[in-house]
Each structure stands twice: as C-alpha cells, then as structure tokens.
Amino acid sequence: MLQDNLLLILSLLFAVSMLGLLSEKLKISYPILLVISGLIISFIPGVPFIVMDPNMVFIVFLPPLLYAAAWNTSWADFWNLKGPISRLALGLVIFTATGVALIAHFMIPDFTLAMGFLLGGIISPPDAVAASSVLKNLKVPRNVMSILEGESLINDASSLVVFRFALLSVLTGQFVFWRAGVDFILVAGIGILIGIAIAVIVYAIHRFLPTTPSIDTALTLITPYIMYLTAEHFHYSGVLAVVSGGLFLSYRSAEIFAYDSRLQAVTVWTVLTFLLNGTVFILIGLQLPGIIKGIGNYSFSAVIMYAVVISLATIVIRILWVFPGGLFTNFVNRKLKRKTVKLNWKSVFVIAWSGMRGVVSLASALAVPLTLTNGSAFPHRSLILFITFIVILFTLVLQGLTLPFFLRVLKIEEDTNDEQQDLEIRFKLATAVVAYMETACSKEIAELSVFKRVKERYERMAKIADDSLSAGELSSPAFLKTYRQMLLEIIAVRRTELNKMHKNKEYADHLLRAKEQELDFEEARMRK
Structure with missing residues (x-):
C-alpha cells in the first residue's frame, strides 16, 4: 500500500515536471496546461x-x-x-x-x-x-x-x-x-x-x-x-x-x-x-470524473x-x-x-x-x-x-x-525607469566604495598597485553609470535592447572559453565550477 501511494506521488511529480517543460515549449501558462492535462489523464482507462x-x-x-x-x-x-x-x-x-x-x-x-x-x-x-x-x-x-x-x-x-x-x-x-x-x-x-x-x-x-x-x-x-x-x-x-x-x-x-x-x-x-x-493544478483536473458522478440527480x-x-x-x-x-x-x-x-x-x-x-x-x-x-x-x-x-x-x-x-x-508596456534606477544604484554603490577606500586605505592605495586598481575599477563603474544617466541613453528602447544583447553575447563568449578549459582539463574543476556559477548569476541578472 505504501509503495503504491509512493509510486502514485512520484508519477504525479514526474508528470508535473514534464508538463511544465511542455508549457515552456508551447508558451502556455503551466497551471492551464496542467488542469487540462489532468482532465485528459482522468479519462484514460486504468488511471x-x-x-x-x-x-x-x-x-x-x-x-x-x-x-x-x-x-x-x-x-x-x-x-x-x-x-x-x-x-x-x-x-x-x-x-x-x-x-x-x-x-x-x-x-x-x-x-x-x-x-x-x-x-x-x-x-x-x-x-x-x-x-x-x-x-x-x-x-x-x-x-x-x-x-x-x-x-x-x-x-x-x-x-x-x-x-x-x-x-x-x-x-x-x-x-x-x-x-x-x-x-x-x-x-x-x-x-x-x-x-x-x-x-x-x-x-x-x-x-x-x-x-x-x-x-x-x-x-x-x-x-x-x-x-x-x-x-x-x-x-x-x-x-x-x-x-x-x-x-x-x-x-x-x-x-x-x-x-x-x-x-x-x-x-x-x-x-x-x-x-x-x-x-495542485493537475489534481484539480483529475477531480472531474468524481464530480460528474455526483451530479447524476440533476439534468446535465x-x-x-x-x-x-x-x-x-x-x-x-x-x-x-x-x-x-x-x-x-x-x-x-x-x-x-x-x-x-x-x-x-x-x-x-x-x-x-x-x-x-x-x-x-x-x-x-x-x-x-x-x-x-x-x-x-x-x-x-x-x-x-x-x-x-x-x-x-x-x-x-x-x-x-x-x-x-x-x-x-x-500594447501595454512595462515600467521604463527600472534601468535608470539600476544605474543610479550602481553609481551610488560605486561612489560609496571609492569614498571608503580613500578614507580607510589611502596608504595602501599609494603603496600597493592592487589596492589602486580596485579603487580605479570602482571609479570607472561610477563614471560609466553617471555618463549613461547624463547622456539620456536609457530613453531609447533600441539602446536598451542592443546594450543588453551585447552583455549577453559577452557572457556567452566567456562561457564558451570556460567550456574549452573544462574539456582540455587545464585547471582544477572546482575553480571552473566557481567561475561557471559567477557567469550563471551574471546572466540571470541580465535576463531579469
């Protein structure tokens, strides 16, 4: 009995996963596809x-x-x-x-x-x-x-x-x-x-x-x-x-x-x-036979x-x-x-x-x-x-x-100021880092090149964000599309190179996986 119930639960979870995959391919919301699929499955003999x-x-x-x-x-x-x-x-x-x-x-x-x-x-x-x-x-x-x-x-x-x-x-x-x-x-x-x-x-x-x-x-x-x-x-x-x-x-x-x-x-x-x-949604569809059975006393x-x-x-x-x-x-x-x-x-x-x-x-x-x-x-x-x-x-x-x-x-449009707010956040975070380093690490910046390069990196980040905000580039939808596509292509190039390193076994596997995770997070942020 326990094995039968467990098999039924696993079968439902497998069906949900496969139908979720199908919904992505068909570009249909998965609750809709799962309910309809549950209806169809419920009438299959032996279910x-x-x-x-x-x-x-x-x-x-x-x-x-x-x-x-x-x-x-x-x-x-x-x-x-x-x-x-x-x-x-x-x-x-x-x-x-x-x-x-x-x-x-x-x-x-x-x-x-x-x-x-x-x-x-x-x-x-x-x-x-x-x-x-x-x-x-x-x-x-x-x-x-x-x-x-x-x-x-x-x-x-x-x-x-x-x-x-x-x-x-x-x-x-x-x-x-x-x-x-x-x-x-x-x-x-x-x-x-x-x-x-x-x-x-x-x-x-x-x-x-x-x-x-x-x-x-x-x-x-x-x-x-x-x-x-x-x-x-x-x-x-x-x-x-x-x-x-x-x-x-x-x-x-x-x-x-x-x-x-x-x-x-x-x-x-x-x-x-x-x-x-x-x-839950596939179970909704599976309820139909029992529900229809209960309305026998009414005119259909x-x-x-x-x-x-x-x-x-x-x-x-x-x-x-x-x-x-x-x-x-x-x-x-x-x-x-x-x-x-x-x-x-x-x-x-x-x-x-x-x-x-x-x-x-x-x-x-x-x-x-x-x-x-x-x-x-x-x-x-x-x-x-x-x-x-x-x-x-x-x-x-x-x-x-x-x-x-x-x-x-x-032709309903999503909010257009998200990119601008994102740049403003980047600018403020970068300037905060620069201000901190100038105060807390002034000696190290003057004596050690690695500290200086970190400070210059955040100064460049702040300048890029500030220039984009000042130029008003974000008002152009074409710019946003091209800019995002360029960044995604750069990620794809880096991912291809990383895959070559993995095939050639040039570096330790755990280091390559760490870099792969960094790319995953970066790509997820861009696609969001």
Whole structure:
C-alpha cells in the first residue's frame, strides 16, 4: 500500500515536471496546461481515481504557497497600494459573493440565499499562482503586478471567512450580521497578531543564533506550517497568520540571512513551489470524473447552464468592480498628491481580466460536509462542486489564454525607469566604495598597485553609470535592447572559453565550477 501511494506521488511529480517543460515549449501558462492535462489523464482507462482531500490542501499545500507569495511581495509596494489591494481583497470578495448568491438563488430551484453565499464565498477568490504564472514572461507594469500579488495574499482569508459564516448559516439556519462582522475582525486581527508573534521568534533565531544555510533553509520550510496550524488551532485565520509573518520576515531578510543562506533558500523554494503548484493544478483536473458522478440527480444541460452563467457572472462582476475602483484610486492619489503611478484604463483592464480561480476554491467546495447537523444529506453539495470546477476551468482557460493576446493588442508596456534606477544604484554603490577606500586605505592605495586598481575599477563603474544617466541613453528602447544583447553575447563568449578549459582539463574543476556559477548569476541578472 505504501509503495503504491509512493509510486502514485512520484508519477504525479514526474508528470508535473514534464508538463511544465511542455508549457515552456508551447508558451502556455503551466497551471492551464496542467488542469487540462489532468482532465485528459482522468479519462484514460486504468488511471486510479484520486480524491483531493481539502485538509491536505489547507494544511500541506496552502501554508508554503502563501508564505512564498508573501516572501516575494515587496512590503513597500504592498503598503503604498494598500487602498486598491484592500478594495479587491475585501470589497470585491464580498461584492462577488453577494452577486453570485443572488444569481444562484434566483436561477437554481430550491437554492437558498445562504447556500448562494456559500457558493459565492467558495468561488470569489482569484488564484495567485495562475495570474502570476500567466503574466510572468509578459511586459506588465510593476504596480499592476503588485496589486494582483497583494490581492492574492488577502483574498483567500476574506473568502474563507465568508465561506465559514455561510456554511454555519446553512447548518444552523441562523445568521446575525453584526456578530459576523465582529467575528471577522477578531478572526483576522488575532490571526495577524499570531503570525507576527511567531515571526518575531523566528527572526530572533535567525538573527542571534549561530545557524547554517541548511538550518536557515529548514526553518523557512517549517515556519509557515507553525504559523498556520497555531492560528487555526485557536480558530483564527491561519492564512493571515502566514501572510503577516511572511511579510514581516521578508522585510527583514537582509538582516537575518547571509548570502549563502539566501542562495540556498531561494533555490529550494523555487523547486518546492513549482512542484506544489503543479501537483495542485493537475489534481484539480483529475477531480472531474468524481464530480460528474455526483451530479447524476440533476439534468446535465441544466447544471452546465448554471455553471456557465455563474462563470460569466464572476468575470463580469470583477470588471464592474475594478473599473470604478481604478478611477477612485486615481482620484484619491490626485487629491492626496501621492507620487504613485497612475492606473490607466489598460492597466485596469489587466487587473479586471486577471481573475482566474484555482485551488482554494476547489478545496473549499470539497470541504462542504456531506450531511447537515440532523444527519440528512447536505443539499446541492454535488452541484456546488460541479459549478466550482467549471468556474475554475472556465476562468483559467478563457482568461488565462486570452490575457497574453490582450496585452499584445493593447500594447501595454512595462515600467521604463527600472534601468535608470539600476544605474543610479550602481553609481551610488560605486561612489560609496571609492569614498571608503580613500578614507580607510589611502596608504595602501599609494603603496600597493592592487589596492589602486580596485579603487580605479570602482571609479570607472561610477563614471560609466553617471555618463549613461547624463547622456539620456536609457530613453531609447533600441539602446536598451542592443546594450543588453551585447552583455549577453559577452557572457556567452566567456562561457564558451570556460567550456574549452573544462574539456582540455587545464585547471582544477572546482575553480571552473566557481567561475561557471559567477557567469550563471551574471546572466540571470541580465535576463531579469
């Protein structure tokens, strides 16, 4: 039994890796390809029927994925854009849940309003991974990505709270609005406090104890689970505990990690998040046979109609909320004279169209109990599951595949001042080094040629950066493309020469590998 389960897990991981490779070749976002592939695989004769356990999703998959998202989110961007982020993560979730509840209540026979809110809470949060993976290799303004990333950190928590209260209302038949509001504040607020409290302890361990890169990396893997499980144990928001703790530690990562710990942790987390995300999305596709089996009591044409209407409604509701929200954000920024990038209608459209649903929605639907408190079957449970699955598939495929097309048609440009800011950073770092050496190493510079050459090197770096800034070369896109291409070609020449040295066995292997790693880092920086 253990061997069979292990073989199944390894087969899934292998399939995720191969399909991820295929997605790179086909230039399709891997969540989309994995879900479709899961659908196809599920109908192959002999493939074992796999049931996704919602507890596995919430306990095993969700904490590290949220932690990784929080770690990669800029706290400065998150705070500067807290207005539009909160309107999406809180306001839009409630608006979507309400809209879906009303549509489902009036469209589906015997579907109560409480059950409508239950369905709305399930399908209201867009999936962070789907949006970021679709936009990863596309030119998107930085503030748009920051808003989408920030939204994805919070909307899972707000949607799960709506789901819990709606489920309680269905089970007990009671709902008190003011009590739900107070409970929401407590669940969210104390969850945040728990996450920060644990983050402070972890910060102290990293900062003051003699850790190694392996211990640091291991602690980063353990931390999100401690945050999530602790908060959930006391019935508070584990999602917000992980998010708040992750943002706290991410903001202070420069203080607590040495270079080798950072490099090792980034490598481990990159592989881990890819495998976890990939496994989750292929599991979504594999759920279809079981979900279809459960809707035997309904007319298939009717449930398809319900699912498509609600899928379209979730897209339209997001558009109706986001466009006025974008205008409101620009109005507030103008009135308060904030120095933030204005959201033009193209950027607002990208935000509105990036509403792909994912794993949290399906896990929530699967978490709906089989029976009510009186022992009778939970009404419309299989229908809720089917609608949720179709919403995920519909939004992933329709919006995920068309988003790159819209970006090309609208000719949306990424931020143009990144190169200028990069040169400014280089200039300031180089001048700081020159100033330090003139003060601390003046005698060595005068007497030793090696010290003098180091100082001259940084003086040249500062001059090159200053000349480029003064000449205004960065305003030309053609210059940027040519300049970057030239640097990449130089790296390729150095790599070819290094490979010749390796084949000829001219130098020690560990020295050549060290130089190869230097080139890898340099090329990665250039391609970023």
